Amino acid sequence: MNDAFSNKRVLVVGGAGFVGSNLVRVLLETSPEVEVVVIDNLLSSERENLPSDPRVELRVGSIADDAVLAGVDDSFDYVFHLACFHGNQSSIHDPLADHQNNLLTTLKLFERLKRDHPRLERIVYAGAGCAAAKKTYGDPVATKEDAPLSLEQDSPYSISKLVGEFYAVYFHKQHELPVVRARFQNVFGPGEVLGAGQWRGTPATVWRNVTPTFVYKALHGEVLPLHNEGDSSRDFIFVRDLCRGLIACALRGQPGEAYNLASGKEHTIRQLAEHIVELTGSEAGFELLPRRTWDTSGRRYGCPEKSKQELGFTAEVSLREGLEQTVAWTRANLDRIEACVAKHAEQLRASQVVG
Numbered sequence: 177m178n179d180a181f182s183n184k185r186v187l188v189v190g191g192a193g194f195v196g197s198n199l200v201r202v203l204l205e206t207s208p209e210v211e212v213v214v215i216d217n218l219l220s221s222e223r224e225n226l227p228s229d230p231r232v233e234l235r236v237g238s239i240a241d242d243a244v245l246a247g248v249d250d251s252f253d254y255v256f257h258l259a260c261f262h263g264n265q266s267s268i269h270d271p272l273a274d275h276q277n278n279l280l281t282t283l284k285l286f287e288r289l290k291r292d293h294p295r296l297e298r299i300v301y302a303g304a305g306c307a308a309a310k311k312t313y314g315d316p317v318a319t320k321e322d323a324p325l326s327l328e329q330d331s332p333y334s335i336s337k338l339v340g341e342f343y344a345v346y347f348h349k350q351h352e353l354p355v356v357r358a359r360f361q362n363v364f365g366p367g368e369v370l371g372a373g374q375w376r377g378t379p380a381t382v383w384r385n386v387t388p389t390f391v392y393k394a395l396h397g398e399v400l401p402l403h404n405e406g407d408s409s410r411d412f413i414f415v416r417d418l419c420r421g422l423i424a425c426a427l428r429g430q431p432g433e434a435y436n437l438a439s440g441k442e443h444t445i446r447q448l449a450e451h452i453v454e455l456t457g458s459e460a461g462f463e464l465l466p467r468r469t470w471d472t473s474g475r476r477y478g479c480p481e482k483s484k485q486e487l488g489f490t491a492e493v494s495l496r497e498g499l500e501q502t503v504a505w506t507r508a509n510l511d512r513i514e515a516c517v518a519k520h521a522e523q524l525r526a527s528q529v530v531g
Contacts, residue, residue: 178333180427182207185295186396187252188498189239189285190259192216195302195360195415197225199256204229213252215239220262220373221382222516240281245288250366254426255299257285260337264306265380267333268470278336286343290351298426301344303359304337305411305436305478306330311475316409316442320479321434328478330470341407341434348432356409356429358422361438361478364388365415365498371516377525382520387412387499390449391506392513394458404474405464411477413439414493414501424487438478439491451496455503 186203190196191214204227211228211231217238220269237244239259260278261267267274282301289299307329309319310461329335347353371382383389390400413421421437429435447461467474485491493501506513 179207181210181254183209184253185211185251186211187213187215187248187255189215189255189257189281190221192218192221192223192225192234192263193258193372194221195363195418196256196258198365198367198415199419199422200232201227202416202423204231215244216259217329218373219376222369222372223454224512225367225369229483238277238281240276240284245284248288250293250295252293253295253297255289256302256422256426257282257299258302260302261333262384263310263380264331264333264470265378266376266384267331267336269378270376270412271332272350274332274336278333279339282340282343286347286353286355290347290353297354298429298431299353299355300422300425300429301355301357302339303341303357303434304334305359305361305438306473306476307334307338309473309476309478309498310487311472312402313408316475316477318440318477318479319436321436321482323331330472336418345432354429354431356425357434358425359411359434359436359478360418361411361436362386363415363418364412365502367415369509369516370513371520375520377527379524379527382517382524386445387448387502387512388506389505390452391456394452394456394460395503395506397458397460397508399460399463401454401463401465402446403465403471404445404467406449406462407444407474409442409444409475411438411441411476412443412495412498413437413466413491414446414498417491417493418480421483421487421489421491423482424489427485430486435483435487436480437483437489439495440478440480440482441495442475442477443495448495451499452503455499
């Protein structure tokens with residue numbers, strides 16, 4: 177990593193979350209002179225996610241809060257906008273909360289940044305590859321950045337992420353805001369704490385992503401639930417690779433453009449589960465379940481060619497290697513994860529009884 181962030185001031189909105197806290201660590205590795213300000217309302221994150229480092233300042237609150245937003249002055253060189261209402265199932269349960277935390281945050285931040293910010297070099301907006309991908313259970317084609325966008329989306333989360341991209345393009349064209357759109361695929365790796373943050377009304381508060389859920393359940397000898405019998409597929413990208421991609425977007429991305437941060441490889445959920453069972457030594461096996469009624473995005477993966485050619489970015493960590501690191505990290509941090517799961521236990525039991 178070069179020292180491109182030497183003497184730079186960086187804002188990471190949503191920086192205490194899984195991806196954000198990993199990005200903060202990578203930024204700190206780039207230069208001893210970098211300064212990082214994190215704004216996070218701790219809705220799906222914990223203070224403990226962030227490293228204890230004098231170069232990091234945490235401001236607790238939502239970027240949609242006018243008082244917090246007023247603190248975003250003209251001292252920043254780069255802004256990474258990663259805040260979101262995670263994820264599909266929570267947004268289906270509470271579309272208004274999704275709007276408040278996914279879309280209003282984006283609009284208000286862009287409105288603030290369109291004013292005179294002479295130092296601002298790039299804003300990197302976290303988009304969602306799932307929103308751009310074709311909805312299919314047939315053979316998928318790698319989704320390119322210029323693929324047609326469908327009006328038929330599976331969740332308010334996908335809708336708000338796409339509208340966020342629309343605003344990014346609008347503010348770039350109308351106000352010359354230097355926004356680069358980074359489309360995430362399925363991110364996994366160390367640092368994702370199940371149950372981090374506040375209760376949001378559904379079991380998805382805890383079981384929010386497939387990889388940490390499977391690792392946790394496998395380590396506890398629990399059966400792994402395979403919706404659509406595990407035949408659905410995703411493009412899994414290791415979190416450190418994704419952070420390198422975000423930095424590449426900030427340093428070399430063309431404002432107004434979108435870039436896939438993808439491995440370019442398709443893996444089924446069953447393949448993911450088989451790797452995790454082997455790495456954890458679990459003997460509990462799988463439970464084959466039907467498709468989830470809301471999910472029409474059966475198989476998908478992203479095309480990495482544009483990012484490779486224009487950003488010089490290529491994902492380096494394989495699914496197997498990344499899972500080895502994720503399992504090891506989870507074993508080492510089980511007490512911390514258990515504490516986050518436990519704080520939602522009563523609400524979780526009640527919601528499962530109702531369901």
